[in-house]
Amino acid sequence: MNFSVIHKDSRTAARSGLLRTDHGEIPTPVFMPVGTKASVKSVEPEELTAQQTHIILANTYHLYLRPGNGIVGKAGGVHRFMNWHKPLLTDSGGYQVYSLSELRTIDEEGVRFKSHIDGSMLYFTPENVIDTQRIIGSDIMMPLDECPPWPAEKTYVQESGDMTVRWAERAKKHFESTQPHYNHSQALFGITQGGTYADLRTQVSKELVDLDFDGYSIGGLAVGEPAEEMYRILELSHTVLPENKPRYLMGVGTPENILNAIERGVDMFDCVIPTREARNGRVYTRNGHINLRSARFAEDFTPIDEGFDNHVCRNYSRAYIRHLLNVGEILGLKLCTLHNISFFMWLTRTAREQIIRGSFREWKDSFLQTFNAGKQS
Amino acid sequence: MNFSVIHKDSRTAARSGLLRTDHGEIPTPVFMPVGTKASVKSVEPEELTAQQTHIILANTYHLYLRPGNGIVGKAGGVHRFMNWHKPLLTDSGGYQVYSLSELRTIDEEGVRFKSHIDGSMLYFTPENVIDTQRIIGSDIMMPLDECPPWPAEKTYVQESGDMTVRWAERAKKHFESTQPHYNHSQALFGITQGGTYADLRTQVSKELVDLDFDGYSIGGLAVGEPAEEMYRILELSHTVLPENKPRYLMGVGTPENILNAIERGVDMFDCVIPTREARNGRVYTRNGHINLRSARFAEDFTPIDEGFDNHVCRNYSRAYIRHLLNVGEILGLKLCTLHNISFFMWLTRTAREQIIRGSFREWKDSFLQTFNAGKQS
Numbered sequence: 001m002n003f004s005v006i007h008k009d010s011r012t013a014a015r016s017g018l019l020r021t022d023h024g025e026i027p028t029p030v031f032m033p034v035g036t037k038a039s040v041k042s043v044e045p046e047e048l049t050a051q052q053t054h055i056i057l058a059n060t061y062h063l064y065l066r067p068g069n070g071i072v073g074k075a076g077g078v079h080r081f082m083n084w085h086k087p088l089l090t091d092s093g094g095y096q097v098y099s100l101s102e103l104r105t106i107d108e109e110g111v112r113f114k115s116h117i118d119g120s121m122l123y124f125t126p127e128n129v130i131d132t133q134r135i136i137g138s139d140i141m142m143p144l145d146e147c148p149p150w151p152a153e154k155t156y157v158q159e160s161g162d163m164t165v166r167w168a169e170r171a172k173k174h175f176e177s178t179q180p181h182y183n184h185s186q187a188l189f190g191i192t193q194g195g196t197y198a199d200l201r202t203q204v205s206k207e208l209v210d211l212d213f214d215g216y217s218i219g220g221l222a223v224g225e226p227a228e229e230m231y232r233i234l235e236l237s238h239t240v241l242p243e244n245k246p247r248y249l250m251g252v253g254t255p256e257n258i259l260n261a262i263e264r265g266v267d268m269f270d271c272v273i274p275t276r277e278a279r280n281g282r283v284y285t286r287n288g289h290i291n292l293r294s295a296r297f298a299e300d301f302t303p304i305d306e307g308f309d310n311h312v313c314r315n316y317s318r319a320y321i322r323h324l325l326n327v328g329e330i331l332g333l334k335l336c337t338l339h340n341i342s343f344f345m346w347l348t349r350t351a352r353e354q355i356i357r358g359s360f361r362e363w364k365d366s367f368l369q370t371f372n373a374g375k376q377s
Numbered sequence: 378m379n380f381s382v383i384h385k386d387s388r389t390a391a392r393s394g395l396l397r398t399d400h401g402e403i404p405t406p407v408f409m410p411v412g413t414k415a416s417v418k419s420v421e422p423e424e425l426t427a428q429q430t431h432i433i434l435a436n437t438y439h440l441y442l443r444p445g446n447g448i449v450g451k452a453g454g455v456h457r458f459m460n461w462h463k464p465l466l467t468d469s470g471g472y473q474v475y476s477l478s479e480l481r482t483i484d485e486e487g488v489r490f491k492s493h494i495d496g497s498m499l500y501f502t503p504e505n506v507i508d509t510q511r512i513i514g515s516d517i518m519m520p521l522d523e524c525p526p527w528p529a530e531k532t533y534v535q536e537s538g539d540m541t542v543r544w545a546e547r548a549k550k551h552f553e554s555t556q557p558h559y560n561h562s563q564a565l566f567g568i569t570q571g572g573t574y575a576d577l578r579t580q581v582s583k584e585l586v587d588l589d590f591d592g593y594s595i596g597g598l599a600v601g602e603p604a605e606e607m608y609r610i611l612e613l614s615h616t617v618l619p620e621n622k623p624r625y626l627m628g629v630g631t632p633e634n635i636l637n638a639i640e641r642g643v644d645m646f647d648c649v650i651p652t653r654e655a656r657n658g659r660v661y662t663r664n665g666h667i668n669l670r671s672a673r674f675a676e677d678f679t680p681i682d683e684g685f686d687n688h689v690c691r692n693y694s695r696a697y698i699r700h701l702l703n704v705g706e707i708l709g710l711k712l713c714t715l716h717n718i719s720f721f722m723w724l725t726r727t728a729r730e731q732i733i734r735g736s737f738r739e740w741k742d743s744f745l746q747t748f749n750a751g752k753q754s
Binding site: 037041042043066070071074075081082298301315317319323324326331333334 | 414418419448459460693697706708712
């Protein structure tokens with residue numbers, strides 16, 4: 001993996017770059033649709049490509065449970081298993097251990113937890129999580145970390161952050177002593193923690209930078225803290241993280257969060273918002289989001305976003321999609337999902353173009369003004 | 378609409394033909410995927426086209442309830458509403474009135490029934506069902522009929538059949554006194570009833586032939602009677618129905634039923650089997666159907682039907698689709714659906730090619746032998 005910053009905005013920390021992997025190039029800033037269980041819900045890989053998706057995310061925790069390492073390994077990795085031949089990033093599963101599993105006990109060695117599927121007892125260590133990601137074959141891997149809730153006591157965040165650094169060091173060592181299973185190379189990012197405590201975040205970030213990862217994920221944000229707190233931590237991260245490595249803000253977010261993070265030097269994003277909200281009928285337009293379940297769209301034969309040039313807007317009306325959602329047709333969920341993915345890809349792609357053109361700040365302000373003025377439900 | 382029989386099999390009643398509509402030509406024999414509520418569940422119109430689908434079916438009863446004539450009319454008909462620009466056939470809704478609604482009372486004038494959606498009282502007559510199909514804009518319309526259950530007393534089937542003929546006459550009169558709402562012509566078929574009583578079926582068929590419809594649907598079959606009873610009625614229908622009009626066997630069926638009906642002179646079929654069974658994981662192969670939910674496919678990385686050249690078999694393995702079904706991913710339902718549609722389209726397309734080539738009988742016997750030998754679940 002190789003990353004170059006290509007353009008730097010003169011007035012903000014925003015930058016455009018190019019991330020090269022053996023499965024192809026990723027122009028940044030970039031949004032990564034979430035394909036937790038080796039499927040971006042309801043859409044086919046070639047449909048993602050048609051919406052200019054460059055990279056997707058899958059989840060180590062979920063794939064480890066089902067279909068499991070045995071099947072993924074026999075399939076020759078997740079790219080081949082799901083027929084996605086562009087870059088793939090995997091989360092370590094640390095976050096899911098805390099959010100989904102029961103009876104977890106964590107110690108220096110790793111985390112023991114009960115599967116939320118069948119109740120069996122499982123054990124994740126920094127080393128075996130790398131092994132699983134070797135089997136998955138993701139282009140970009142994440143180390144096991146601990147993600148504290150917000151708010152949390154400083155002492156706890158400090159101890160947890162220190163352990164996350166020690167785990168990162170073990171992960172890197174194991175990463176360096178193992179090889180990819182397939183014919184492509186894999187990169188390993190470090191995940192910064194430290195909550196919203198500036199000194200702790202700085203300390204963890206610096207220690208990870210000393211370990212020299214291929215890129216840096218900013219973790220433990222978007223967990224309930226006010227957006228301003230998150231932005232403050234991003235500004236701090238910008239000064240501590242090396243300029244020539246990609247920065248990935250995990251689990252973010254709304255269009256506003258994404259643009260504000262790009263302005264603060266973030267390159268990569270993933271979030272379930274476009275896909276999860278789509279399944280509830282919420283779709284994104286340049287004039288805010290709307291909920292197509294609403295009866296007010298029953299006779300609205302315009303596209304979701306008039307003049308927005310994507311597959312869904314070219315072919316279907318709000319009234320038709322509203323009908324599909326209203327009668328429980330699966331196709332409604334799929335069309336909303338595909339539209340939202342297309343919208344989020346357009347958002348980060350346009351941000352990139354505006355950075356290159358030197359007009360990012362003006363475009364962002366203008367976009368958000370229109371977007372927030374129109375936001376409806 | 379215009380129909381020509383192009384090839385007649387010398388040893389059976391099978392024939393290949395061409396049905397021309399303003400939305401395009403339909404080579405027969407043909408299978409019509411079911412898009413009850415203006416959506417073939419989980420797939421997009423362009424995906425149907427890619428699987429060589431020539432015509433789909435929608436349902437007047439369901440569309441009348443939701444989205445309703447007001448919205449369909451404002452959309453400019455169902456073709457535009459759902460973005461399907463090839464031929465569309467609509468069932469009259471008669472069958473659904475009997476199978477889904479409660480508290481129906483039927484008299485000479487029409488049928489009064491309670492909506493299964495909101496409990497409101499509704500009224501279908503031969504005339505207003507034509508009006509609704511004018512609003513839908515289907516290329517081929519069906520008249521309101523009564524479909525008796527099987528078995529049923531002869532007296533009841535006779536009285537019901539007589540009424541269906543009188544309703545067909547009223548439907549035809551109303552059809553002739555009204556105009557299409559859009560820029561394409563619409564055809565009206567007659568639906569034969571009479572159950573499995575040869576004399577009644579013959580009588581109803583002859584009376585409908587005297588009324589001179591654009592084509593003839595064979596109704597009231599595939600409602601629980603033994604297959605041999607159905608085949609006997611098809612053989613009888615072949616002798617009574619005019620050779621130069623298309624024949625549509627409603628609601629049929631399995632690959633075996635379809636091929637046996639083609640052999641007896643049927644041109645058109647619709648059935649929920651490929652789409653409904655797909656959503657339960659059952660997929661069709663030339664070696665029988667299999668259920669992809671089964672654990673025995675967990676590590677089977679071959680396509681659904683090795684060597685079958687369609688989108689799903691080219692891109693996905695049994696193991697991947699089994700995983701999708703196992704973890705509840707929508708994409709699993711969609712891939713099974715798309716495969717089964719492709720399989721049923723292949724079945725009738727191949728039957729047509731074999732009729733033209735003069736080898737229908739041999740091919741059918743050989744196909745069914747392999748198919749039935751391999752059938753698993």
